Amino acid sequence: MALTGRLDGPPLAPAGNPAGAVRAALAVFSLLAPQQPGRTPRLPGVELLGERAAVMGLRRNAPWSCGGAFRTLAASDGSLGLSLPRADDLSMVPALLEHGDDPADPWAALESWTADRTAAEAAARAQLLGLAGAAVPRWQAPADEQLQHRRDVLAVPGGTSILSRPGGPRRRLRPSPLVVDLTSLWAGPLCAHLLGLAGAEVVKVESTRRPDGARTGPPAFFDLLHQGHAAVALDFTTADGRDQLRRLIESADVVLEASRPRALEQLGIDAGASVDRGTIWTSITAYGRTGPWANRIGFGDDVAAAAGLVLADGDDLLPCGDAIADPLTGIIAAVATQAALRGDRAHLIDVSMRDVAASVAGDPHDVTAAIRAGETGWVVQTVDGLIPVAEPSVRRPDCPAAAFGHDTAEVLARLGVA
Structure with missing residues (x-):
């Protein structure tokens, strides 16, 4: 929650409860893990979602992602989620805009370009150029x-x-x-x-x-x-x-x-x-790994947006957490693999990052905001009372x-x- 929201605003929590899903998945993984005499696996907890941010000193940064390489852009019929994390990605912006000059402000130029296109058209053009773009689905929209x-x-x-x-x-x-x-x-x-x-x-x-x-x-x-x-x-x-x-x-x-x-x-x-x-x-x-989008590229933030795992704040759609589809998917893939290891037959396990993120997404407009407690802390109201919002932490290797x-x-x- 500490990683979601605007830099100058309160932490926000989405409706779908990704943290609760992670807690449940790790509990299942612990049950599936082999019990070895004298050795108890030291398994992490829900802090996995924020460990990269803790190491890198990242904070909530909406409408940008925590790392600053992703944001949503308004299209003619919805929103495009676009990640440009690599230097080569920025060099492809003129090709995406369909003109040869490097714009002085790439993201401002992208805002203008996206506004004249449907989200699906903009995403398809980005993917054609090897850029991680995705149309953000409306809540409970028909399946793509x-x-x-x-x-x-x-x-x-x-x-x-x-x-x-x-x-x-x-x-x-x-x-x-x-x-x-x-x-x-x-x-x-x-x-x-x-x-x-x-x-x-x-x-x-x-x-x-x-x-x-x-x-x-x-x-x-x-x-x-x-x-x-x-x-x-x-x-x-x-x-x-x-x-x-x-x-x-x-x-x-x-x-x-x-x-x-x-x-x-x-x-x-x-x-x-x-x-x-x-x-x-x-x-x-x-x-x-199959289907019409099998060869599409995606990173944690844009794939989460493609799943609808975003938060609505005014006219903006804000990213949830730090590249949240990555840790969510890693955990779910580990559970599925460990379950297969308990059996006597091999399995081909096809894990879609977008589908994992979609499984924990809720209505983007159903947002819970933290409230200030003292000069530096934040708390959130739950059925169990006020709970402090934990800052990202990381285990030591x-x-x-x-x-x-x-x-x-x-x-x-x-x-x-x-």
């Missing part, structure tokens, strides 16, 4: 084509944030399952982190040409999510590197990946075939994360992949 696809695939009227297809019998039932983590940034690494806390052996695999972008961010946050994990770096542009990747995947009990489907195809990786051979495969994508590629030779030799 991607959400309808996921409902049709599952044949469940209300839909779900996870699609799971059973595969072949699991080949190994290790007490410490081997997790090959191909993900980056936040959602996937958080899933791997939780699985590691529950006793899994985690091997983080990165491309020698494109390391995890989070390595250039705050070291304390990277260390927190990757402490105790082996670090392997492979050159995916070579036949040897791709072969080593395939053999690592064959050695795994669980594979975590967060790539758009066409990226896996380019590497010659077939997730479905791996699942049929007995490997649990958890795929985390912005909108799901027990050790630094392994350096890029530090364990490549050892892991490949131990698993017979070298």
Whole structure:
């Protein structure tokens, strides 16, 4: 709650209660985690939602996101949520605006451009250029084509944030399952982190040409999510590197990946075939790995907006928390993966960040504001009385994360992949 609202205003709480959903999901994860003699997993709590902000010193910043790279823009029929977190994104703004000059104020120019288009048209144009744009749905609006696809695939009227297809019998039932983590940034690494806390052996695999972008961010946050994990770096542009990747995947009990489907195809990786051979495969994508939006890009703030997880304040739609779809999805993916590890068959677990965020979204106009208590504190009225609004906090990692590629030779030799 401390991370939602305007910088000069009170903290705001959305109707859907994301924090309550996280608390419940972590309780389920704790029940699913294997009980090992003499070892009780030290699992975190709802503070997970604000740990990145705590490390980076971020605060609520609406109408901008906490990190300043996202905001909603008024379209002719609604709102567009747009994230521009990378330097290359800003360089694409002239192409998005369909003129060659760099605007003096990119966001002011984007406001004017978006106002003349429907939200869907603006989002489609942004996605065509590789930018993370999304139309913000109206509360209880009809399902869009991607959400309808996921409902049709599952044949469940209300839909779900996870699609799971059973595969072949699991080949190994290790007490410490081997997790090959191909993900980056936040959602996937958080899933791997939780699985590691529950006793899994985690091997983080990165491309020698494109390391995890989070390595250039705050070291304390990277260390927190990757402490105790082996670090392997492979050159995916070579036949040897791709072969080593395939053999690592064959050695795994669980594979975590967060790539758009066409990226896996380019590497010659077939997730479905791996699942049929007995490997649990958890795929985390912005909108799901199948359907008309399968290859759309998305980050935590814009995907949450695409789910309707925003707050209305006057004419503005404000972001909820700090890139909230990322930690929400990482937690839900960990629960689904840990549940699969309790069974004797592999599963292809398809986790949509947008659908996870939608599952905890409520009416954007149903907002609870904190009230001032004293000179510096805020409290919120609940059925249990006045509760202080907690500032973001972060756990301390027990050790630094392994350096890029530090364990490549050892892991490949131990698993017979070298």
